[in-house]
Amino acid sequence: MKRIALAAGLAIFASHGASAQTADQLVKGATDTANVLNYGMGYNLQRFSPLTQINKENAKNLVPVWNYSFADDRSEESQPLIYQGVLYVTTHNATMAVDAKTGKQIWKSKVDYPAETPRVVCCGIINRGAALFDGKLFRTTLDANVIALDAKTGKELWRQKAADIKEGYSMTVAPLVADGVVLTGISGAEFGTRGFIDGWDPATGKHLWRTHTIPSPDEPGGDTWKGDTWKLGGGSTWITGSYDPEQNTVFWGIGNPGPFNAAVRPGDNLYTCSVLALDPKTGKTKWHFQFSPNNPFDYDAVAEMVLADMNVEGKPTKVLMNANRNGFFYVLDRTNGKLLAANPYVKVNWASSIDLKTGKPVETDVTRDAREGKKVVVYPSILGGKNWEPMSFNPQTGLAYANTLVFGGHYKTEPATYKAGEWYLGMDLTDLWEWPEGPRGQLKAIDPMTGKTKWEQPSDIPRFSGVLSTAGGVVFSGKLTGEFEAFDAESGKKLWQFQTGSGIEGQPVTWQQDGVQYVAVTSGYGGVYSLFSGDERLANVPAGGSLWVFAVKN
Amino acid sequence: MFKRTAATFAAVVVISAVLSAAAFAQQQDNSAAHSPIDLGKTTFAQKCSHCHGPNMVNSGTVTPDLRRFPDDQPRFVTTVKQGKNGRMPPWGDILSDDEIIALWAYVSSRRAQ
Numbered sequence: 001m002k003r004i005a006l007a008a009g010l011a012i013f014a015s016h017g018a019s020a021q022t023a024d025q026l027v028k029g030a031t032d033t034a035n036v037l038n039y040g041m042g043y044n045l046q047r048f049s050p051l052t053q054i055n056k057e058n059a060k061n062l063v064p065v066w067n068y069s070f071a072d073d074r075s076e077e078s079q080p081l082i083y084q085g086v087l088y089v090t091t092h093n094a095t096m097a098v099d100a101k102t103g104k105q106i107w108k109s110k111v112d113y114p115a116e117t118p119r120v121v122c123c124g125i126i127n128r129g130a131a132l133f134d135g136k137l138f139r140t141t142l143d144a145n146v147i148a149l150d151a152k153t154g155k156e157l158w159r160q161k162a163a164d165i166k167e168g169y170s171m172t173v174a175p176l177v178a179d180g181v182v183l184t185g186i187s188g189a190e191f192g193t194r195g196f197i198d199g200w201d202p203a204t205g206k207h208l209w210r211t212h213t214i215p216s217p218d219e220p221g222g223d224t225w226k227g228d229t230w231k232l233g234g235g236s237t238w239i240t241g242s243y244d245p246e247q248n249t250v251f252w253g254i255g256n257p258g259p260f261n262a263a264v265r266p267g268d269n270l271y272t273c274s275v276l277a278l279d280p281k282t283g284k285t286k287w288h289f290q291f292s293p294n295n296p297f298d299y300d301a302v303a304e305m306v307l308a309d310m311n312v313e314g315k316p317t318k319v320l321m322n323a324n325r326n327g328f329f330y331v332l333d334r335t336n337g338k339l340l341a342a343n344p345y346v347k348v349n350w351a352s353s354i355d356l357k358t359g360k361p362v363e364t365d366v367t368r369d370a371r372e373g374k375k376v377v378v379y380p381s382i383l384g385g386k387n388w389e390p391m392s393f394n395p396q397t398g399l400a401y402a403n404t405l406v407f408g409g410h411y412k413t414e415p416a417t418y419k420a421g422e423w424y425l426g427m428d429l430t431d432l433w434e435w436p437e438g439p440r441g442q443l444k445a446i447d448p449m450t451g452k453t454k455w456e457q458p459s460d461i462p463r464f465s466g467v468l469s470t471a472g473g474v475v476f477s478g479k480l481t482g483e484f485e486a487f488d489a490e491s492g493k494k495l496w497q498f499q500t501g502s503g504i505e506g507q508p509v510t511w512q513q514d515g516v517q518y519v520a521v522t523s524g525y526g527g528v529y530s531l532f533s534g535d536e537r538l539a540n541v542p543a544g545g546s547l548w549v550f551a552v553k554n
Numbered sequence: 555m556f557k558r559t560a561a562t563f564a565a566v567v568v569i570s571a572v573l574s575a576a577a578f579a580q581q582q583d584n585s586a587a588h589s590p591i592d593l594g595k596t597t598f599a600q601k602c603s604h605c606h607g608p609n610m611v612n613s614g615t616v617t618p619d620l621r622r623f624p625d626d627q628p629r630f631v632t633t634v635k636q637g638k639n640g641r642m643p644p645w646g647d648i649l650s651d652d653e654i655i656a657l658w659a660y661v662s663s664r665r666a667q
Contacts, residue, residue, distance in 0.1 A: 075616070118643045122604050422600070422648070429599040432608055526616035531604060534611030543615050 020135035020151075021083060026177060027245045036082040036509045039129055039174040040390065043243040044307035047392035047468050049510045053517035054552050055472035059486040059495040063553045065518065066103030070094070070545035076524030079129040079174065079466070079507035080547065087520065088151070089547055090127045090174075092142050095149060100513060103549065109154035113143035120168045120421055122190045124527035128240070129174035129507070131182065133202050138182050140171035146184050146200055158205030162186065166421050168193045171238075178243040178250050178280040181208060185237025189255045189272075189300070192424035195235035197252055197276075199283050209283035213237060213254045213271050221270035221288075229265040232418055234258030235272045239302040239388055244318070244334060249286060250278045251307070251320055251334065255300035259416035260382075261426025262371050268293040273301045275322065277337060287337035289359060292326045296370050297350060297411060298382040299326035304390045306400070312340055312449070321448050323391055323402045325384025326361070328354055329451040343451030345444065346385035346404050350378050373413050377434050381409025382427075387528060390507060391446075392469040397489055399445045399454055401475050403463040406442055408434035433533065443467070443477055445492060455492030461537055464529050466507030468519070478504025480525055481541050484548065502544045503530065519550045594660025597653050601645065610664045617641075621666045630658050 021037060029035070030042025033051050041047045054062065070076060072091045080089040087100040093113075097106040111127075118125055121142060130139045136157060137149045144163040149156055162184065163169035168191025176183045182200040189195060195213035200206065213235035215221040225233060234257045241252035257265060257272035273292035276285050292299045306321040312331070320334040327348035331341040342354035350370075351361035370376045383405055391402035409432055416426025441462025445454040465478035474495065475487040480503035486496040503525025510519045524545030530538055588596070598610065605617045612619055623630065634654050637644035649657070 073616070115637050115640060116643050118605070118641075119601075119645070119648070423604070429603055430595070430609055530613060530616050532608060534607045534609065536611065536613050538613035538615060541613070541615060 019084070021132045022134070023180060026133065033512050035084065036080065036511050037132060039079055039131065039176065039240045040242065040304060041468070041509055043178070043245060045242045045304045045390065046306055046308065046395070047390060047466065048394050049468070049470045051470055051510055051512055051517050052472040053512065054470065054474055054510070054519065056474055056488045056495060058552045059474050061552045062486065062496050062498065062519070062550045064498065065549045065551050067549075068098055068103050068105070068547040070524065070547070072524070072545040073526070073543040074524065074545065075124040075126045075505050075526035075530075076522035076545040077124070077126045077128050077505050077507070077527060078522055080509055080520050080522070081130055081132055082509070082511050083132055083151075085513060088130050088132065088137055089522065090130050090139050091545060092125045092127050095130065095137065095139055095154060097151070097154060098547070100511075100518070100549075107154035109149055109156070111141050113141055114165065117143045117165050117170065120165050120188060120191050121170050122187070124531060126172050126527065128172055131175040131177045133177040133182070136202060138175045138177065138202065140173055140175065140184055142170055142172065144169045144171045144186065146171070146175065146182070146198070146205070148202070148205060160200060160205045160207060162198055168421050168424075173238050174240045176240050176243060176250065177202060179248055181280045183241065183250060183252075183280060185239070185252065187236050187238040189234030189236040189258045190423060190425060191421060192232040192258055192418045193236070194231060194233055195237055195255060197237050197278065197283065199280065211276070211278065211283040211285065213276070215270060224268040224270040226266050232258055232424060233265065233269060233272065236300065236302065239304060241278075242305045242307050242320070243280070244307055247335065248279065249334070250280045251305040252276050252278060253302040253305055253322070255302045256298045257295060259424045259426035260296055260298055261413040261416050262294050262296040263373070263413065264416055264426060266294070269295075273299055273326070275301060275305055275320070275332075277334070289332055289337045289339065291322070291324050291328070291330065292361060295326075296367065296413070297326075297378055299324065299384060301325065303386060303388055306391065306393050307334060308393055308395060310398070310448070321393060321400060323386045323400065323404070323446070325380065325386065326350070327380045327385035329400070329446060329448060331448050341449045345402070345446050345451040345453070346406055347379045347408070348385070370411050370413070375410060375412040377408050378411050379408040380405060381407055381433060382411070383409070383528065383532070387464065389464050389505070390466040392467040392475065393448075394469040394489055396471060397445075398447070399489070400448055401443065401445055401467045401469055401477075401489070403465060403467060403477060404442050404444050405440065405462050407436055407440045410434060443487070445489070457487060457492055457494065461535060462529060464527055465504045465521075468508040468510060470510060476508045476519060476521070478506065478508070478521060478523070480504065480529065480538065482523065484508075484521055484523070484550075498550070500548050501542065501546065503538070503541050516551050520547060522547050590656045590659040591663045593653070594656035594658070597649070597657055598660055601649065602657070610661070620661050621664050623661055623665070625662070625665070627658055630661065
């Protein structure tokens with residue numbers, strides 16, 4: 001007991017010491033097993049840890065070490081960060097620092113926002129996490145502010161309003177610190193907004209640049225919008241980008257166009273459903289790749305752009321991977337945006353294939369009918385083949401582990417009427433789903449170049465948890481019914497599970513401290529599936545947010 | 555049993571009130587031809603369904619299952635207008651009284667038996 005107290009004291013002392021997070025530490029985040037410094041467990045967003053103490057033999061001995069209550073009953077989608085023995089985690093209404101070894105709270109800083117805010121939040125009252133740099137913690141607020149806190153005390157150091165909730169904007173994204181700039185995205189493409197990515201000075205909060213994801217008519221790509229449609233064109237940026245420090249390039253996914261009804265906005269609608277390669281210092285675009293031009297089905301492309309070095313046709317290649325919501329798994333050359341592979345990883349009927357030369361989808365009658373206003377059954381549904389919940393890429397197995405959605409949707413357009421701060425969709429929301437008989441979700445091990453499944457683990461109620469994989473050969477994920485699970489990365493065999501008390505929509509992380517490997521995940525559901533699916537099987541899964549930490553019992 | 559009768563009666567009163575409002579509106583605007591339940595259903599889909607579920611179907615854990623909302627129109631109207639407990643946002647500045655009454659008609663029509 002004394003030893004634990006002493007260790008905790010040291011950890012707190014260390015965090016109060018002079019060593020603030022440096023740019024170099026952030027660059028090395030993916031291999032720093034003592035800390036979790038980046039969203040995605042590394043700038044590459046691989047969510048892969050080289051740690052091996054927890055492995056496929058002993059994962060069955062995992063036990064909870066501590067639990068920390070968020071005193072909140074919304075969806076808990078935040079990825080914890082760990083620095084020098086202190087765990088930082090966020091909810092929609094608070095930021096918290098917790099002793100990573102004991103679970104004791106060090107500070108909690110409340111986040112207030114106007115009561116009207118949830119009106120313009122489409123898919124859960126949430127926050128996805130923080131960024132750490134130079135002794136400061138950066139986060140966004142639901143009412144579209146970016147704030148910096150003193151990482152030692154939780155005291156607010158600066159605050160900048162990025163956009164107005166009255167116009168439909170909100171923020172849930174975890175910021176990215178790259179090349180000394182804090183980058184943030186925005187939510188709101190369902191409310192007639194015009195998306196952007198911002199750059200902020202970490203020291204002062206000074207606004208450095210804004211790159212709109214929807215070009216104005218005089219900008220490159222402006223000719224892909226007719227009339228004034230660009231002003232309400234959507235293109236949110238609500239998931240954190242990846243960063244390649246060698247090229248000094250940030251890769252940020254861009255969301256769906258608005259409204260969903262594509263007839264309102266003829267043209268390719270750049271840069272919706274795209275990835276932008278950006279210079280973090282200036283926000284200038286180096287290249288772009290559009291996955292789904294003029295998309296009717298909410299196939300936004302915000303989800304994680306995972307970076308890896310892979311052999312492609314015998315050649316070492318710097319790639320970017322994306323399990324796109326449109327059902328295709330893309331591999332791009334990240335140095336130039338050239339498409340290398342795009343294969344379906346779930347059932348797809350809106351397009352028959354992706355043309356590797358042009359990068360464009362070969363659309364089917366389903367999409368043509370949908371554009372003409374006919375009711376269609378489309379695969380994937382508007383929730384996509386995979387939604388926001390991040391996958392993991394394990395460079396040792398060469399496989400991506402992703403929680404996929406294996407159901408279709410009903411789609412029928414309606415006229416879209418714009419009113420500031422209100423839903424702007426142009427789609428019938430009364431009959432959305434085409435449910436399969438069996439499981440609605442599959443945790444899949446996917447070969448990136450072929451999209452083929454090596455193994456899958458079904459779930460009747462689909463998983464909406466992030467995935468973590470480790471060099472110990474273990475894959476961690478969670479269920480909406482509360483089970484936190486470990487699988488064998490090679491075979492998919494389930495090794496262990498633990499009931500966390502509420503549904504899991506969090507992002508598991510792992511680190512090693514004083515010789516012990518820990519795994520942390522948030523529990524607490526209330527995200528897009530529980531809100532939109534009408535799945536009444538969740539009626540006996542309580543809401544209620546907390547953070548769990550596990551280790552192997554010797 | 556009494557409750558159900560009261561609920562039916564209340565719904566009828568509300569519906570007739572809305573119908574006359576709608577009929578009045580129709581004289582000025584030919585587009586208001588929907589029944590109050592339909593109008594409420596449309597308003598619900600646009601403003602409420604992203605928290606309370608499509609067609610009011612949800613698990614009732616994260617947000618209230620409105621099919622179980624008590625037969626209490628004043629409470630409903632107050633909650634919609636003013637919000638509640640820092641969770642339900644206020645809608646009084648966006649939704650008109652007629653729209654809220656139509657929502658109530660729709661909620662009443664979906665009440666669990």
